[in-house]
Amino acid sequence: MNRKEELKMVRSEHPVAETVRARVLAELADIESRHDVTVLFACESGSRGWGFASPDSDYDVRFVYAHRRDWYLRVEPQRDVIERPLDDVLDVSGWELRKALQLLHRSNPTLLEWLDSPIVYREDMRWAPRLKSLASAFFSPMRGRHHYLSMAKKNFRGYLQGDTVRFKKYLYVLRPLLAARWVDMGLGMPPMRFADLVAGTVHDSTILTEIDDLLALKMRANESDYGPRRPAIHALIESMLADAELEREYKRPWGEVAMLDAFLLDVLEGT
Numbered sequence: 702m703n704r705k706e707e708l709k710m711v712r713s714e715h716p717v718a719e720t721v722r723a724r725v726l727a728e729l730a731d732i733e734s735r736h737d738v739t740v741l742f743a744c745e746s747g748s749r750g751w752g753f754a755s756p757d758s759d760y761d762v763r764f765v766y767a768h769r770r771d772w773y774l775r776v777e778p779q780r781d782v783i784e785r786p787l788d789d790v791l792d793v794s795g796w797e798l799r800k801a802l803q804l805l806h807r808s809n810p811t812l813l814e815w816l817d818s819p820i821v822y823r824e825d826m827r828w829a830p831r832l833k834s835l836a837s838a839f840f841s842p843m844r845g846r847h848h849y850l851s852m853a854k855k856n857f858r859g860y861l862q863g864d865t866v867r868f869k870k871y872l873y874v875l876r877p878l879l880a881a882r883w884v885d886m887g888l889g890m891p892p893m894r895f896a897d898l899v900a901g902t903v904h905d906s907t908i909l910t911e912i913d914d915l916l917a918l919k920m921r922a923n924e925s926d927y928g929p930r931r932p933a934i935h936a937l938i939e940s941m942l943a944d945a946e947l948e949r950e951y952k953r954p955w956g957e958v959a960m961l962d963a964f965l966l967d968v969l970e971g972t
Contacts, residue, residue: 716820717745717760721791725762725822728793732783738766739972741798742829745820746811751895752819753872753916755924762822763815764795765832770969773799798968802961808841810848817893828968835964839956840890849877849884849891850945857942861935865927868919871934875912878941879903907933 715722729740743764748754750761772779781797796804796812804812816836824830853874860870872895879898880891888901895916903909911933918928 744818853877
């Protein structure tokens with residue numbers, strides 16, 4: 702199969718260093734060869750995708766892939782995840798297409814973030830644009846809001862109770878809270894980039910200054926570095942958590958599953 706004709710590889714002004722990107726692309730090509738699959742989409746997840754990586758942050762490469770048609774005609778379910786944790790610098794893992802579409806039917810926020818990542822390593826231009834459009838169609842405000850509020854509450858309880866905290870943990874609470882606020886404001890699917898979330902949801906100059914200072918610290922410090930509480934941000938987080946209520950019906954599937962069935966069939970017939 703002629704990959705040059707079928708795949709768009711992001712080359713110009715890529716935010717990831719050429720040496721790292723070349724290694725990522727080589728790993729993806731090796732995965733395709735070893736597992737006899739087609740990578741439809743590959744991106745950066747985690748802090749680099751959110752836009753507040755530390756100097757020692759690793760690279761979290763996430764992808765969606767499809768097997769050949771016959772793989773889907775077996776009686777017994779097969780493994781639907783490929784995981785290749787390599788070292789402290791690069792971690793590569795992906796979801797099989799049918800699994801990804803099942804998660805999309807449940808408006809899985811993690812998958813939606815992948816498809817909105819500002820750092821894309823590879824896209825199959827036959828399928829990636831359609832997959833991204835399905836993401837928009839299957840976004841559930843209720844489920845997304847529940848996911849982000851649950852994440853914020855869990856991280857707040859686990860990481861922000863002491864007099865000193867790891868810089869990145871403030872962002873790991875603040876980012877999902879602002880994503881929930883984005884939904885509550887009727888703005889649709891929250892963007893993955895933290896800067897976009899802040900721009901759309903925070904308008905208090907004191908808080909904006911605190912966030913800017915925290916980001917500067919986070920992007921200079923190592924992942925494990927600690928510092929004193931940030932009073933304004935801490936107060937904002939406590940206020941938002943106190944006001945937030947979780948939805949009870951968040952597990953309800955979202956959207957018309959026939960759209961996902963049609964996409965899966967088209968991919969299998971076209972690969």
